[in-house]
Amino acid sequence: MAIELNGKTYETDEEGYLLNLNEWDRDVAEILAKDEGVDMTESHWEVIDFLREYYDEYQIAPAVRVLTKAIGKKLGKEKGNSKYLYELFPYGPAKQACKIAGLPKPTGCI
Template identity: 40%
Template sequence: MEIDQLKKQLDSDGHLIDASIWTEAIAQQLAELDALNLTPEHFEILKLVQDLYAETHDTPPMRLLVKQIKIRLGEEKGNSRHLYRLFPEGPVRYASKYAGLPKPAHCM
């Protein structure tokens, strides 16, 4: 999707209005708008955030996300340092954004 088309698909916070159009390519474009290049490590977290959203119909707060990462992906990835290394501006907000999910209610 061209960047101008993509921008029309975003809400005022830069999140997709319609999550059903999400693809990895769109995630990469969203990240590039924020000067971030997504790696397989990022996509691992995005998939987990999508799974948690599908299970709970809500974006997870940081503590729950860290806990679930530790359970599902292992001890070495289940900590806030790892998440901030991947998403320096805010792991929950930006992982949700790139995963095609709404802005978390608990994020400013």
């Protein structure tokens, strides 16, 4: 599978995750978000940027438990809880946000 955008081709797996995370850009993120029914706002981008940075440093997508804790530390306590993250990404911050961020499906994510 693939996403065509502005003359560029982004290869994805059968679940719609980008195959090459280096190809990721904000334009394709918008498309991925649209497919998920997510309207991107500043709050969404904040989480997406955080996930990209986290992956860059540790080479994994964090488990939800770890993500909420780390977000709380970095972006403030009011954001470091699963309620906040589920409001932004109703089908699961791990699954949905990782997909929009162009990251592989998190380890252990069912």
